[in-house]
Amino acid sequence: MLTDDGHIADLLPDLVAMRRDLHAHPELAFAEHRTAALVAESLRALGLEVHQGIGGTGVVGVLRNGSGRSVGLRADMDALPITEQADLPYKSLFTGVHHGCGHDGHTVMLLGAARLLARTRRFSGTVNFIFQPAEEGRGGARAMVQDGLFERFPCDTVFALHNWPDLPLGQAQTRYGAIMAAADRFDIVVRGRGGHAAQPHRTPDAVLAASQLVCQLNTLVARRIDPAESAVLSVTRIQGGNSHNVMPAEVQITGTVRTFDGATQDVIEAALKDCAMGAALVGGCDSEVTYLRYYPATINSAAEAELALCAAERIGLKASEAMRPAFTSEDFAFMLQARPGAYLWLGQSPAVAGDGDYRPLHHPCYDFNDKVLPLGLRWFAKVAELALA
Ligand SMILES: [Zn+2]
Ligand SMILES: [Zn+2]
Structure with missing residues (x-):
């Protein structure tokens, strides 16, 4: 397991608090108004150029550092129409809405990467932080692409991750070609x-x-x-x-x-x-x-899948090629139809409850594991550094 390199230790307490706040205030597809406002405010505080209302409630933050290529890093912000059953101190305040897929964690990991990259700036070019609405069945990524995402914010490549309860903490996988159906x-x-x-x-x-x-x-x-x-x-x-x-x-x-x-x-x-x-x-x-x-199917391009694995290894994760794709689907597929890129599965088991129960994505007791937070944050940042080296 990796250790903090001194650059992110001070970032984590606030990010964990923010993740739990988002968990308590989940919002359904295309209704992520509070979440999008928090994201925009957090990006503006870093001095980034921020654009809201893209494809509905989508947000893009732009971080420039000299000239060069550009990369898009994507997180999803929406929750699911499920009533949360776990008894957490930060349990959902809304009956019938639950962050049962860990998008609260994805959002905060990408915000953390923005904070890290804005501080370290070990890249040359432009990083576009893309926060999409409505991943869960409503096509928020398609809405952003149709709203001119890549014309307004050119990206040579795009990357995303999903926390993956089927993989142990500290591991990461992707595939060359199809990863989701x-x-x-x-x-x-x-x-x-x-x-x-x-x-x-x-x-x-x-x-x-x-x-x-x-x-x-x-x-x-x-x-x-x-x-x-x-x-x-x-x-x-x-x-x-x-x-x-x-x-x-x-x-x-x-x-x-x-x-x-x-x-x-x-x-x-x-x-x-x-x-x-x-x-x-x-x-x-x-x-x-x-x-x-x-x-559509989520199809990674080979060079970017390689970069995704390389970034995972460089931050100390055990990275490997997944033997099989998953038959679940992913809205990020629309972005990968428009640009080369890759999608990573980031291990997150055991569940936060620590009782050994298997709580898959979309389970009423599912909760994002905050121990994954620094790993995803560093992976996003390392991807940007490698893509814009
Ligand atoms: Zn989901
Ligand atoms: Zn999801």
Whole structure:
């Protein structure tokens, strides 16, 4: 484990207090008004140029030091619609809103990196500190990119991290290429006409057609996708009918698809639509498919993944290449579509509670581990120093 190098020890008490304050005052996607104001105020106090209201509640702080390249460092600020169950002194003050993904920690680690870099200035060029809204399913990174993020604040490369309860404290991982999956949602309506359950020959059976469709959908990944590729298709909801003796007029099916490359995604979307049409046709029904591509896959560029690992090693973390990507998704993918960069998993177990309980991201008792704070802070700063050496 690394030791403080004298540059950050005095920064930590205030940062820990700020992290716990954010934890007690979580805000949902695109409503991070208090958090964004705190971030902006904290950056202005360092003398940085600060811009607010980018892509909604996004904030960018610009730190210039001579001429040279530019780098973007991103943190996310939003919380989740969960009621916190842990009994912490800084427990969420709001029922139904909880920093259950550690974005309070990400925000403060990036603010800490801004404080460190503003003090040490061991780089030549421009660091853009990007605080995005709405990472949790609402596309805050996409909103910032569409709002001209990289035109207004040019970045040659971009980097982000996520605290990772699956990795021990002191370790970090990333991957060359895909690290997180693309997340799609599908909604299918299978329509018959409805009728009497005792007269199945007189009306199309939407329940039977939908049931056969669910079975077929579960063969798509196995039979249509190259076995060397990875994909998931999960049907998560099937709904229709409300009586024992009535054939419902329609049945609704919902689910998610996770993939790591566009070609696989295209195959699954097309095959899913074919399956829906085919199952409906065989059953004498109609079908309607809505297929939404929420988040693209998070794809690291090779040179930046290398830099991310190098920065982790240089600050004393045990850094390695992850063997597998995660099937969860990440809004930072939109920034990586626009600029080369990399995304790091930063180990944070054991949980703060110290009781050995596994509390994954999005758990009602999850809490960011403040011992990670100096590690993420130093990683962000080292990334900027290496990218702008
Ligand atoms: Zn999350
Ligand atoms: Zn998260």
